[in-house]
Amino acid sequence: MIIMMNAPTRDQINRVLDKLRQLGLDGHSITSSDKTMITASGDLSACQPELYERMPGVDRVVIVETPYKLASREFQKKNTTVTVGKACFGGSRIPIIAGPCAIESYNQLYQTGVSVKAAGAAMLRGGAYKPRSSPYTFQGLEMEGLEIIKTVGRELGLPIVSEVTDPRKVGLIAEYVDMLQVGTRNMQNFVLLQEVALTKKPVLLKRGLAATIEEWLMAAEYIMAGGNNQVVLCERGIRTYETYTRNTLDLTAIPVVKHLSHLPVIADPSHGTGNWRWVSPMAKASVAAGADGLEIEVHPCPEEALSDGPQSLTPGNFSQLMSELKPLATALGRSL
Amino acid sequence: MIIMMNAPTRDQINRVLDKLRQLGLDGHSITSSDKTMITASGDLSACQPELYERMPGVDRVVIVETPYKLASREFQKKNTTVTVGKACFGGSRIPIIAGPCAIESYNQLYQTGVSVKAAGAAMLRGGAYKPRSSPYTFQGLEMEGLEIIKTVGRELGLPIVSEVTDPRKVGLIAEYVDMLQVGTRNMQNFVLLQEVALTKKPVLLKRGLAATIEEWLMAAEYIMAGGNNQVVLCERGIRTYETYTRNTLDLTAIPVVKHLSHLPVIADPSHGTGNWRWVSPMAKASVAAGADGLEIEVHPCPEEALSDGPQSLTPGNFSQLMSELKPLATALGRSL
Amino acid sequence: MIIMMNAPTRDQINRVLDKLRQLGLDGHSITSSDKTMITASGDLSACQPELYERMPGVDRVVIVETPYKLASREFQKKNTTVTVGKACFGGSRIPIIAGPCAIESYNQLYQTGVSVKAAGAAMLRGGAYKPRSSPYTFQGLEMEGLEIIKTVGRELGLPIVSEVTDPRKVGLIAEYVDMLQVGTRNMQNFVLLQEVALTKKPVLLKRGLAATIEEWLMAAEYIMAGGNNQVVLCERGIRTYETYTRNTLDLTAIPVVKHLSHLPVIADPSHGTGNWRWVSPMAKASVAAGADGLEIEVHPCPEEALSDGPQSLTPGNFSQLMSELKPLATALGRSL
Amino acid sequence: MIIMMNAPTRDQINRVLDKLRQLGLDGHSITSSDKTMITASGDLSACQPELYERMPGVDRVVIVETPYKLASREFQKKNTTVTVGKACFGGSRIPIIAGPCAIESYNQLYQTGVSVKAAGAAMLRGGAYKPRSSPYTFQGLEMEGLEIIKTVGRELGLPIVSEVTDPRKVGLIAEYVDMLQVGTRNMQNFVLLQEVALTKKPVLLKRGLAATIEEWLMAAEYIMAGGNNQVVLCERGIRTYETYTRNTLDLTAIPVVKHLSHLPVIADPSHGTGNWRWVSPMAKASVAAGADGLEIEVHPCPEEALSDGPQSLTPGNFSQLMSELKPLATALGRSL
Structure with a gap:
């Protein structure tokens, strides 16, 4: 100071x-x-x-000191790896998490899961509790959604991740899923971060919509200070004056975070761009920037999706993307 | 559409x-x-x-339709007034809420309360549960703080407002205070908004750090859709590229909100600027822009404050500001 | 450092x-x-x-040092006043500059000039060379516009200000007008700033659309380092993520600039908001924040304006605003 | 509409x-x-x-119509290619432009040119006229710099690009260089764009610091409407609230521009990040996002550079980057 x-x-x-x-x-x-x-x-x-x-x-x-400690590369030189079932974040492989924004039915999720697994996805995502800007839109299937994703994950042998939004339900959700997602609107919901820390489950911590890199690492520090160091960071676009895209995917944050911290960092090009057209090029760019994984929205029929349809890939698009990512990862000395 | x-x-x-x-x-x-x-x-x-x-x-x-309904001026032409004890927001008077960022002790709060009441403040503020970016900084006196503010409020005859951050504690806090504050980081904590709606208590809803005016009104809609229409909006600065000030106080939001909505809207020039030097000019500017009230941080000894000292006015500065606001309000056809 | x-x-x-x-x-x-x-x-x-x-x-x-010197309050403690005909910026009076965005005809400008003068404006504005985002929209009457504004200014006894965009034309325009305006897109057009410095004419330097306060003062430093210290700064809104308003008027910049610099600073609520509805409240807020003047767009028939009609006041609106600004200025210990 | x-x-x-x-x-x-x-x-x-x-x-x-026409993909379906000497932008190859921010001496530029050519760069860059935020910092060697870059370019057989800032000097500079660069601060300097159009030389049009994609394409439209369709767009980072990096490189703009327009688009990861550490990962990410070229700052001794040293690669770093880009381009079906 x-x-x-x-x-x-x-x-x-x-x-x-x-x-x-x-x-x-x-x-x-x-x-x-x-x-x-x-x-x-x-x-x-x-x-x-x-x-x-x-x-x-x-x-x-x-202030010239780093305000976080446990999350800092100065505190721990060696990369942290976070293992979720067969997926491992932070090593040489690049696990791809795929699935719909919201779980709508067993059929929808099973169909998606089968296709993304066939294409090479390492984990299945799906929201059961959806934070939505409007009180009048679909808020998720809640408990029913959790039962569905747990069943589908077990049937397909895919580890699963789903979002938590309410500190009262963190313990319950932790019994259903393999990884807890903290969404962009909750990155500084410190009460929620403290509950998530208590579960000792792997956490996928999305960057806040207008969070600085330092604030993001401070949010990770909250979870780590609570005794849970299984944190994977996820860049998902920040808010800027540009309105053509839904958010501005800040890919430079990836090498920056890897320099400042030992935690793995992945990218979400679906929310990061808001439009399926830009998902594939930005997925490739994320991997080239050094991302330790990707989270991508896939829906069997995007035009009927109850949430975020415009940014979802079809199973066909996703499969095509995966086949393009593989040689790219090889050229970078990594693998999917 | x-x-x-x-x-x-x-x-x-x-x-x-x-x-x-x-x-x-x-x-x-x-x-x-x-x-x-x-x-x-x-x-x-x-x-x-x-x-x-x-x-x-x-x-x-x-989309060309307004996504909120209950909060909209189209739905209700007449201004809503929200009454908290003797303070009334949305009429011709301009109530001033003053007090420290965080409650530190009975003496600190009582001393502040006496001085701000003498200067003309209509309500007392003070945080018992503080959301802080770092897990290592002072997080508030919690229950002890609530007891203190309740006591001081009763002794001085001032209605009180304090922040809620945890849906599990909303009901309890509502028993202590006259108005519940939802902070900037929780504007889209929909779980919290739903709990706040259930209390039927007046709510002070701060604008999110990077929230659009529309998202802010949608957050009000959540509370109103939950059955509580006692919502006062509070502009407290938004995040921009400018770093000289802590936030950019968006005063144009005041006439815009009054055009789009029937809800009262006040300004917080303390968080809005982050530095006591700019609080007085921006308090005056807020009133001239049409604000229905102000929330101002006052601390008996800012250099010893445990939170947000640099943006707190001393009791002397606050008293001086109040004496300057009075003729200004009169010139605008209103009164404090 | x-x-x-x-x-x-x-x-x-x-x-x-x-x-x-x-x-x-x-x-x-x-x-x-x-x-x-x-x-x-x-x-x-x-x-x-x-x-x-x-x-x-x-x-x-x-870097902890201030990068500007001549513009700094440390260099000169006393306020600079800039005098343009009978208008004086930086003293206790608050001169109002009014007129159309673009000069369209003698009649349009004369009619506007008569009405704004009657309402109490101290200066007349009007653009002859208009920088427009599209090559296909009206770019101004150019030389013919300069002749018109010079004539109207002389007939009405009002000092005039018009924008310069081309370093090759600065000398010529300086012969026609009393004050040169450097627009927001040219704040860092250093070649233009150097030419403007050579004229020794008073300069109205608008803040760049995404300029920090420091960059804005550095642009003033360019003009002053070139030998011209007759600089009036003008806050006109910055670019943020908020899209409801055209720009975000950063009124805190006014007390900040007055703290950092001895130069006068005024506000332009017309460009700052982009919509006539918000011009009057924000004009009042600007004055309450300490602005040393205002620049306001007025058009005799906004719905027929060739440029920026939606943000122009009618002569009737402007006259109403002036009558509201007078008691406000008095309450602040100043006068129009 | x-x-x-x-x-x-x-x-x-x-x-x-x-x-x-x-x-x-x-x-x-x-x-x-x-x-x-x-x-x-x-x-x-x-x-x-x-x-x-x-x-x-x-x-x-x-407005639902596209405000640009000549630059639009609707107007011309087929990709435009812009050829500068042996470099061709917009085809399957990805030309790399490299060199120092500012030309400092013949030796500095020659040494840089030799090393970047050996590593595979297709063009040489170097600034002779530098727009600098402070009037007190190095502004470039001007005419002497132009003579140097012309000589070095001829000696090494590399096409050269340099920045124009003054409409009065565009014609002269066009006689020295193969491609004219319009810098970020001049993207909406319409007077300059019109002069650049008249030269019929290839133009490298950088995105404005806070320009939307639409405004950027409108700036290209200005040049094209003036009769010069040899425009290459360059994404170089935008201004956001994030301060850890100098700018936020908006790589999504690359696929977006390629969708909206037929013009080639390249990326400048040096200005886009402001720090040499992030240049290599972001160069790779740019290519993976679909960039038609790169512009990269290289200096033989960055710690002695008179301008933008911290973001310059050493010749060794650059050579390493080029060897990593080659397999990446191949994996994407392109070549350097």
């Missing part, structure tokens, strides 16, 4: 240094013409700009 | 018209050169672009 | 200190556990992060 | 239909409950919302 002071008195400098000392931090001051900079180091949690910014003479406080 | 088709066949047009008819919508098509537009009207909930966008021949679907 | 090093060797630290010394900067290093921070001070222009960021051992470089 | 009317009178509907007729447009109205929609089709340039939005009874106007 660096505290910038503008023409401070000797007394003002001493007040800041005293405060640092009280909080167990190590402070040094350097004065040059009428500016003084105080550098402070020590325990992370005492480095809160708000404790210093209002002190007399202080101009501003710049 | 308007469905744009590009060089469709007669059969493709008929498929769209049939689908509209099945869903009870009224469709008309117009063809001009190789473009066909189909207009559809009828029940709101059937107007989902995803049902049409993937149909053959369809180029894109434009 | 602060240079952060991660576990550097003694030699790496020395290389950085040597480089600073070569460039005439004063460097000090502080090491704490495995981090070293080097603070550097001295001549602004040598503080370029790019010179240090790639050096071995350097993690990142943080 | 669709004109939405809210509870209009018969007379108001007729006024709109009459206006459409006057402007040569074909209008049809459909009324359903209290809403009327009027669809209008015909000549593009008459479809200006501003002509209708202020008419009585009109609620809003939605």
